[in-house]
Each structure stands twice: as structure tokens, then as C-alpha cells.
Amino acid sequence: MPSAIIIGSGIAGIATALHLRAAGVEVDVFESNEYPGGKLHAFEINGYRFDAGPSLFTMPQLITELFELFGEQPADFFQYHRLNSVCNYFWEDGMRFTVDADREVFAKEAAAKFGIEATTILSYLKNGQKKYELTASLFIEKSLHKMGTYFSLDTLRAMAHLSEMNLGISLDALNEAAIGEPHLVQLFNRYATYNGSSPYLTPGIMSMIPHLELYLGAYYPNGGMHSITTSLYQLALRQGIRFHFSQKIEQILVVKNKAVGVKTTSNQHFADCVVSNMDIFSTYKKLLASQPHPERTLRQERSSSAVIFYWGIRGTFTQLDLHNIFFSSDYQQEFAHLFEHKTLFNDPTVYINISSKETPGDAPPGCENWFVMINAPGDYGQNWEALMAQARQNIISKLNRLLGTDIAELIMAEDVLTPPLIEKRTSSYRGALYGAASNSKLAAFLRHPNFSNKIKQLYFCGGSVHPGGGIPLCMHSAKITSKLIISAL
Numbered sequence: 351m352p353s354a355i356i357i358g359s360g361i362a363g364i365a366t367a368l369h370l371r372a373a374g375v376e377v378d379v380f381e382s383n384e385y386p387g388g389k390l391h392a393f394e395i396n397g398y399r400f401d402a403g404p405s406l407f408t409m410p411q412l413i414t415e416l417f418e419l420f421g422e423q424p425a426d427f428f429q430y431h432r433l434n435s436v437c438n439y440f441w442e443d444g445m446r447f448t449v450d451a452d453r454e455v456f457a458k459e460a461a462a463k464f465g466i467e468a469t470t471i472l473s474y475l476k477n478g479q480k481k482y483e484l485t486a487s488l489f490i491e492k493s494l495h496k497m498g499t500y501f502s503l504d505t506l507r508a509m510a511h512l513s514e515m516n517l518g519i520s521l522d523a524l525n526e527a528a529i530g531e532p533h534l535v536q537l538f539n540r541y542a543t544y545n546g547s548s549p550y551l552t553p554g555i556m557s558m559i560p561h562l563e564l565y566l567g568a569y570y571p572n573g574g575m576h577s578i579t580t581s582l583y584q585l586a587l588r589q590g591i592r593f594h595f596s597q598k599i600e601q602i603l604v605v606k607n608k609a610v611g612v613k614t615t616s617n618q619h620f621a622d623c624v625v626s627n628m629d630i631f632s633t634y635k636k637l638l639a640s641q642p643h644p645e646r647t648l649r650q651e652r653s654s655s656a657v658i659f660y661w662g663i664r665g666t667f668t669q670l671d672l673h674n675i676f677f678s679s680d681y682q683q684e685f686a687h688l689f690e691h692k693t694l695f696n697d698p699t700v701y702i703n704i705s706s707k708e709t710p711g712d713a714p715p716g717c718e719n720w721f722v723m724i725n726a727p728g729d730y731g732q733n734w735e736a737l738m739a740q741a742r743q744n745i746i747s748k749l750n751r752l753l754g755t756d757i758a759e760l761i762m763a764e765d766v767l768t769p770p771l772i773e774k775r776t777s778s779y780r781g782a783l784y785g786a787a788s789n790s791k792l793a794a795f796l797r798h799p800n801f802s803n804k805i806k807q808l809y810f811c812g813g814s815v816h817p818g819g820g821i822p823l824c825m826h827s828a829k830i831t832s833k834l835i836i837s838a839l
């Protein structure tokens with residue numbers, strides 16, 4: 351039986367293991383943490399349960415299809431439901447708006463609230479849908495680094511519409527031209543953060559992202575985001591995939607330009623191929639130190655990182671729901687601080703995710719578990735202790751202003767996550783949430799391929815390689831990578 355070693359049990363590592371196992375490959379997963387899931391992890395403090403990383407769940411079929419690979423009924427092991435409203439938005443000028451999950455309803459309500467035509471909003475959203483449908487099969491579902499990808503009908507169709515993809519202008523410029531109303535422009539600009547980019551730099555093609563949420567749908571996995579990890583991990587165990595926790599890989603063993611195995615502090619392990627789910631930068635710098643490095647790819651700008659306060663809150667807030675955003679009053683300055691000045695802005699956009707709204711058991715009775723996140727620059731050696739203290743103060747005064755209550759005295763439990771901690775726990779270079787940023791029109795082509803073109807039998811999956819970060823793209827990277835491996839075995 352052919353064999354594979356996977357370095358890392360992030361969501362893409364587990365998914366790649368499952369695809370390979372379904373094709374009859376013997377799989378061993380080596381993970382440096384004591385637990386599976388990487389960024390998709392969870393923890394508890396004083397009766398408050400928190401999902402540590404991702405909170406927004408889209409494209410659930412990419413999870414459920416993994417159960418179907420083995421003839422299992424997904425609903426027996428993993429349940430989820432579609433959200434009726436997608437997000438609550440709050441602005442400093444007192445404007446508040448809840449985005450309905452139905453795009454027709456959203457367009458009608460937004461038109462009434464912000465005084466623009468519903469048809470303008472709908473045509474913007476439909477244009478995003480067209481971009482998605484024309485390009486997904488080229489940019490997301492296939493390797494961009496195999497000639498076969500370019501000789502297909504889908505590619506020809508996408509190329510024929512290239513001029514409509516708004517690659518030459520920024521997402522912000524597109525939104526200003528197409529929408530114009532400042533609150534809605536900010537709302538649509540925010541989608542750039544779904545891949546850790548700046549709306550003032552990322553190209554207008556990213557206007558396809560709202561299509562995922564407002565048409566294909568935003569979902570919530572019953573039991574919280576962490577149930578994605580636990581249900582897939584359990585599936586992997588049922589299928590005989592072997593996991594080795596607290597096993598940090600120190601080197602990928604290469605003999606005559608072929609990856610033949612891996613080395614931990616105490617042992618060597620061999621297999622027919624090696625897949626790294628570790629961040630691509632760290633894979634080269636730490637595990638392939640003596641091999642040539644694709645320096646241009648590794649120099650790519652990283653996506654934004656995050657600062658998170660996990661707060662156990664005494665009390666409940668009826669004006670809040672699962673996803674809530676409190677916008678900065680100067681969005682452009684906020685992104686200039688993140689990407690140019692590499693620091694936090696003093697009026698940050700604050701995202702609060704409250705999973706106890708969906709799963710009441712995630713907090714003690716009469717309480718809520720707040721995951722409070724602001725965008726942050728990557729770790730460039732800033733003084734994070736000082737930045738965190740300032741950020742905590744800025745967030746609290748913003749929430750006090752917009753919610754009209756003293757938040758500080760309601761915080762019963764607290765933990766934090768910083769860019770250096772994200773790097774320490776997952777090896778993500780500079781603590782990037784989504785690998786490389788998409789701040790240029792060529793970003794998709796500069797991302798590292800899912801295979802090495804120098805070392806045979808060496809493959810890559812996860813948020814730092816093609817097609818990019820976020821759970822859906824990680825699941826696609828697992829599919830692309832495993833397909834390449836299976837066709838080569």
C-alpha cells in the first residue's frame with residue numbers, strides 16, 4: 351500500500367489525509383501540538399467555551415463530502431444550520447444595520463436604510479456572483495501551476511471575461527463607483543479582510559466574496575466551529591489514519607531530490623511522499639534549510655494578523671447576535687496602520703463573535719462568551735504588551751460608546767491571542783491568518799504551488815499555499831494536493 355506522511359493536523363492536513371486514505375493510501379500525521387486542528391482549536395475558561403480562531407463558516411459541503419468519501423452519512427456526525435441574519439453592523443454616527451441572509455431582502459432593507467436603489471445593490475451582488483462563477487474553477491479548484499489547467503473550456507471562458515474582473519482597480523475604488531454610499535462602501539470593503547487584505551490595495555475581483563456569504567450562505571456548525579475539527583478528526587481515526595501528537599518535525603528528509611521521510615528530535619519516519627501542512631515559509635526555513643528556496647514566493651507580503659480578547663461576560667446583550675461589527679470611523683487610516691505602519695489603529699474595527707447566542711451552553715446562565723477581535727499587522731517585533739494594553743482600552747471605550755454600558759466591569763474571565771502567539775502555536779509566519787495577502791492582482795499566481803518543482807514526492811497544503819487561506823480554500827487545497835499525489839503514485 352502506498353504511504354504518505356503529513357506534517358501538521360490543521361484542517362487542510364486532516365482533509366488531505368482523508369482524501370488520500372479514501373484512495374487507499376496509508377497515512378501518518380505528525381503534529382507538534384497536543385491536539386488536532388491548528389488554528390481551528392477551542393478552549394474553556396471558568397465555564398466559558400471559546401473557539402480559538404475561525405468563527406465564520408461558509409461552504410459546508412466541503413466538509414460533508416469528506417464523510418461521503420467513506421460512505422458515511424455526514425448528518426450522523428456533523429450538523430450545521432444556515433444563519434437567517436449574517437451580521438449586525440454598528441457605526442460611530444449611530445447607524446445600525448442587520449444584514450439579512452437573503453440577498454433580495456438585504457438589498458431591499460439596505461436600500462431603505464441607506465437611501466440608494468435596491469437594484470444598484472442587487473446588480474453589484476450579481477456582478478460578484480458572475481466573477482465567482484467564471485473564475486472559481488480556474489483560481490480555486492485547480493492547480494494554477496499545471497499546464498492542463500490552462501487548456502480547458504473554463505479557463506478560456508474566464509479569460510474571455512478578464513476585462514470585467516476589475517483587476518485594475520482596488521476593491522474600495524470599485525465599491526465607491528458601484529455603490530457610493532459611505533456606510534455600504536465600508537460594509538462591502540470589509541470583505542477584503544476575509545483573506546487578510548486591505549480593501550484599498552486588493553483588486554476589485556474580490557467583490558466576489560460577498561457572494562459566498564449573501565448567496566451561498568453563512569452557516570453555524572452545531573456545537574461551534576471546533577466541531578469541524580473534532581468530527582473530521584474522529585472520521586480520520588475511524589478510517590485508520592494514524593496521528594502522532596507532540597511530535598514536532600525538524601527536517602524533511604531528501605535523498606537524490608526526492609522527499610523520502612521526516613525527522614523528529616528522536617526518530618526518522620519514511621513514506622512514499624511527504625505533505626507539509628505547515629506554513630510554507632516555515633517549511634522551507636526550518637525543515638528544508640539546506641535546499642534551494644523559492645525566495646520570491648517566500649518574500650510575498652503576508653496577510654493581516656489579529657489581536658483577540660476572549661471575554662467571559664456577565665449579562666446578555668439583546669442587540670447583539672452571533673456576528674457583530676463595530677466599524678472604525680476612519681477605515682482607510684486603519685488599513686494604513688496595519689499594512690504601512692505595521693501597528694494598531696486607535697479606533698479599530700471591532701468584531702465580536704458570541705457563540706453562546708447559538709449554543710447557550712458555551713457560557714454560564716445569564717452570561718455570554720465574547721470573542722473580540724481586531725485586525726492587526728503581522729509580527730515585526732513590535733512591543734505587543736504595550737500594544738495589547740492600548741488595544742484593550744480602545745476597544746472597551748468604543749464598545750462603551752456604542753453599547754451604552756460599562757463593558758470592563760462585566761468581564762469575568764479573560765484570555766488573549768496575539769500575532770506572536772499565533773505563530774508560536776501554528777508556525778504561521780508573522781502570525782498571518784491567511785498566508786500571503788491578496789494585496790496585488792498577481793497574488794494568486796505568486797502563491798506557492800501545491801507541489802515542489804525541485805523535490806519529487808514533496809507536496810504542500812493549507813492556508814499559505816494555493817489557493818489561499820480560510821477554511822473553504824484550505825479544503826480546496828487538500829483536494830488539489832491529494833489529486834496530484836494520487837495521480838503520481
Ligand code: FAD
Nearest residue numbers: 358360361362382388389403404405406599812813820821
Ligand atoms: P493551520 O491551522 O495553520 O495548522 C497547521 C498545523 O501544523 C498546526 O496544527 C501546527 O501545530 C502544525 N505544525 C506546524 N509546524 C509543525 C512541525 N514542525 N511539526 C509538526 N506539526 C507542525 N477562516 C475562515 O474560513 N473563517 C474565519 O472566520 C476565520 N477566522 C480566523 C480567525 C483567526 C483568529 C485565525 C487565526 C484564522 C482565521 N481563519 C478563518 C483562517 C483559518 O483558520 C485558516 O485559514 C485555516 O484554519 C488554516 O488551516 P491550515 O490547514 O492551513 O493549518
